[in-house]
Amino acid sequence: VRVVVDREACHGHARCNAASPEIYELDDVGYVAIRTADVPAGLEDQARRGALDCPERAISIVSDDEPG
Numbered sequence: 597v598r599v600v601v602d603r604e605a606c607h608g609h610a611r612c613n614a615a616s617p618e619i620y621e622l623d624d625v626g627y628v629a630i631r632t633a634d635v636p637a638g639l640e641d642q643a644r645r646g647a648l649d650c651p652e653r654a655i656s657i658v659s660d661d662e663p664g
């Protein structure tokens with residue numbers, strides 16, 4: 597599972613980081629600092645929660661297992 601961030605859409609709500617700081621690191625102005633990241637095993641639920649919690653819907657979860 598990977599996360600993909602639309603950094604144009606990020607407005608610095610930092611809800612993703614609150615849900616999963618291991619995955620959604622913030623830059624020094626509080627915007628999400630990653631563009632894409634592989635989610636470590638066991639952190640998939642956190643990654644999904646962070647994506648769902650983003651009010652701007654800036655984060656997509658990409659499954660490597662499923663076609664499309």
Ligand code: F3S
Pocket residue numbers: 605606607608609610611612613620626627628649650651652653654655
């Ligand atoms: Fe940005 Fe959404 Fe996180 S606006 S800092 S990606 S909660």
